[in-house]
Amino acid sequence: MKAGKDFLQKILRGDRSAIARAISIIEDERPESIEILRAIYPHTGRAYRVGITGPPGAGKSTIVNKLAHHFRLQHYRVGIIAVDPTSPFTGGALLGDRIRMTDVELDSGVFFRSMASRGSLGGLSKKTGEAADILDAAGNDLVILETVGVGQSELDVAKAADTTIVVLVPESGDSIQAMKAGLMEIADFIVLNKCDRPGADQAVASIEMVLRLKPMVDTWNPEVVRSIANDTRGIDEIASMIQKHRQFLERTQLLEKKRETRILDRTRELVNEKLQGVFWNEERNAALAAKAVALLSLQTTPYDAAEELYSTFRVVEKS
Amino acid sequence: MKAGKDFLQKILRGDRSAIARAISIIEDERPESIEILRAIYPHTGRAYRVGITGPPGAGKSTIVNKLAHHFRLQHYRVGIIAVDPTSPFTGGALLGDRIRMTDVELDSGVFFRSMASRGSLGGLSKKTGEAADILDAAGNDLVILETVGVGQSELDVAKAADTTIVVLVPESGDSIQAMKAGLMEIADFIVLNKCDRPGADQAVASIEMVLRLKPMVDTWNPEVVRSIANDTRGIDEIASMIQKHRQFLERTQLLEKKRETRILDRTRELVNEKLQGVFWNEERNAALAAKAVALLSLQTTPYDAAEELYSTFRVVEKS
Numbered sequence: 001m002k003a004g005k006d007f008l009q010k011i012l013r014g015d016r017s018a019i020a021r022a023i024s025i026i027e028d029e030r031p032e033s034i035e036i037l038r039a040i041y042p043h044t045g046r047a048y049r050v051g052i053t054g055p056p057g058a059g060k061s062t063i064v065n066k067l068a069h070h071f072r073l074q075h076y077r078v079g080i081i082a083v084d085p086t087s088p089f090t091g092g093a094l095l096g097d098r099i100r101m102t103d104v105e106l107d108s109g110v111f112f113r114s115m116a117s118r119g120s121l122g123g124l125s126k127k128t129g130e131a132a133d134i135l136d137a138a139g140n141d142l143v144i145l146e147t148v149g150v151g152q153s154e155l156d157v158a159k160a161a162d163t164t165i166v167v168l169v170p171e172s173g174d175s176i177q178a179m180k181a182g183l184m185e186i187a188d189f190i191v192l193n194k195c196d197r198p199g200a201d202q203a204v205a206s207i208e209m210v211l212r213l214k215p216m217v218d219t220w221n222p223e224v225v226r227s228i229a230n231d232t233r234g235i236d237e238i239a240s241m242i243q244k245h246r247q248f249l250e251r252t253q254l255l256e257k258k259r260e261t262r263i264l265d266r267t268r269e270l271v272n273e274k275l276q277g278v279f280w281n282e283e284r285n286a287a288l289a290a291k292a293v294a295l296l297s298l299q300t301t302p303y304d305a306a307e308e309l310y311s312t313f314r315v316v317e318k319s
Numbered sequence: 320m321k322a323g324k325d326f327l328q329k330i331l332r333g334d335r336s337a338i339a340r341a342i343s344i345i346e347d348e349r350p351e352s353i354e355i356l357r358a359i360y361p362h363t364g365r366a367y368r369v370g371i372t373g374p375p376g377a378g379k380s381t382i383v384n385k386l387a388h389h390f391r392l393q394h395y396r397v398g399i400i401a402v403d404p405t406s407p408f409t410g411g412a413l414l415g416d417r418i419r420m421t422d423v424e425l426d427s428g429v430f431f432r433s434m435a436s437r438g439s440l441g442g443l444s445k446k447t448g449e450a451a452d453i454l455d456a457a458g459n460d461l462v463i464l465e466t467v468g469v470g471q472s473e474l475d476v477a478k479a480a481d482t483t484i485v486v487l488v489p490e491s492g493d494s495i496q497a498m499k500a501g502l503m504e505i506a507d508f509i510v511l512n513k514c515d516r517p518g519a520d521q522a523v524a525s526i527e528m529v530l531r532l533k534p535m536v537d538t539w540n541p542e543v544v545r546s547i548a549n550d551t552r553g554i555d556e557i558a559s560m561i562q563k564h565r566q567f568l569e570r571t572q573l574l575e576k577k578r579e580t581r582i583l584d585r586t587r588e589l590v591n592e593k594l595q596g597v598f599w600n601e602e603r604n605a606a607l608a609a610k611a612v613a614l615l616s617l618q619t620t621p622y623d624a625a626e627e628l629y630s631t632f633r634v635v636e637k638s
Binding site: 034041045256264267268270276291296298303313 | 356357575617624
């Protein structure tokens with residue numbers, strides 16, 4: 001095995017540098033990632049996965065920090081993946097505050113890692129899920145996936161998580177009403193952070209109004225939890241709400257259902273990648289490129305060109 | 320032809336109800352949409368496509384209104400597609416202000432239509448482009464695609480447009496810095512609307528700072544245009560900047576390149592849809608579902624399951 005038995009054993013034992021290397025391999029989409037993921041898969045399924053998202057500046061990092069600390073006191077092993085939507089301008093992380101979290105990083109029971117989205121919006125969901133698998137197999141009890149709620153990333157995190165928390169602040173206000181509505185759809189509960197600021201009561205009221213529009217799913221009622229994460233206020237309540245939601249998911253078998261959906265979706269995606277990989281060989285890419293002139297000069301249509309390309313592909317069903 | 324020769328002729332003649340029906344067919348992904356799109360494709364490629372995006376409340380609708388009016392005075396025929404990210408909560412449009420625009424709608428030279436994204440983030444780009452094709456074939460000189468900059472929709476619009484405009488307001492501030500950065504990447508120029516509000520100079524300065532980080536592409540330098548759309552101030556400048564960008568794209572052959580990329584991407588996507596459609600028949604969907612137990616109980620991995628599913632598919636290259 002190219003990935004190395006030693007290397008895999010190290011991941012499973014929770015060796016920090018092996019875990020970091022494995023996540024880098026996934027992040028860079030190196031070919032050995034499949035091999036690693038296949039090997040560690042049988043050791044997954046134990047970690048509970050929490051997604052945290054919200055607008056920039058809502059205090060997500062602080063909440064994740066303090067939550068990790070909270071669960072450490074209960075002897076949980078905690079892994080954290082912070083997803084940074086990178087800016088194609090600079091190639092760097094958008095928010096660039098990943099130097100934080102030193103307090104939890106010093107604790108050997110917490111593993112922290114940031115992952116950049118590198119502009120490939122589609123691939124982020126897959127990579128986040130794969131990194132969570134690594135942390136799961138490495139023996140973490142809790143995996144926290146954190147992302148700023150811009151673009152597609154919050155949907156990716158919601159797909160990869162068992163419980164999804166949306167963090168807002170009083171001043172989020174109606175200018176980001178639409179964004180909030182988008183975020184609300186994925187929230188299992190809402191945290192209103194910095195709730196000592198003016199407008200908190202009003203914000204809670206308006207969030208609750210939006211939540212009431214959401215059809216209740218299997219008797220779970222998303223609530224608003226208030227916090228002032230900087231002062232470690234509300235952290236216990238957030239942790240309790242995570243546990244409450246987890247118990248709800250377990251009781252209703254929805255946890256298993258979520259995991260099933262995740263795994264089947266991933267399998268389907270792997271097949272689709274394979275199909276496209278087989279189809280789009282050098283020859284067919286060239287054949288597509290060669291159609292550019294005819295397409296631009298309206299001699300043919302994308303629909304006819306696609307059919308013509310596809311006709312070079314003969315599928316024989318196996319008996 | 321099922322779609323009907325009469326119907327197609329009506330679209331090409333710019334008949335408003337035929338156009339509206341065609342876009343509905345595309346929106347609902349009805350099977351005859353392919354037939355319509357294939358038939359009208361040879362009549363496309365004449366309209367210039369402008370995308371307008373930005374946060375909610377930035378005044379995009381007003382700008383689109385006034386721009387349409389501006390170009391009408393120059394005897395352009397204008398088609399407008401406003402993309403509404405729908406809320407899965409309510410099924411309705413998120414911003415719900417589509418009753419506006421009556422002033423331009425009354426003018427028979429302007430066609431206005433809103434399209435809902437219906438939660439299918441992936442499909443929006445395709446549908447927007449297809450609706451733009453209809454408006455193009457129907458004889459419009461200018462097609463404006465408008466969307467609120469949340470989620471994926473702004474990327475979809477940027478892909479479908481020749482010139483992409485991002486509208487911001489002074490108070491957009493740094494709380495949405497990240498969102499702005501995402502929007503900046505797709506902007507050919509920025510409009511700072513409501514620039515009579517406090518903080519406008521500061522906002523222009525900070526936007527220009529971000530723009531300077533953007534590597535200059537083929538000598539095009541995105542600039543900031545100030546407007547107060549409610550008072551019809553800055554509209555001429557926006558229209559001039561669109562023309563300036565268009566001339567730049569034409570001079571550098573980048574316009575053709577953009578169109579080529581768009582058409583080839585669509586052709587590729589059509590092939591991929593076909594591949595997946597052929598592969599995921601009832602039998603294989605059932606075979607995937609049947610693997611759920613083994614996957615959840617860790618008896619197999621998604622990687623092995625995908626290979627096993629794929630192995631039922633035998634491809635014979637045609638000579």
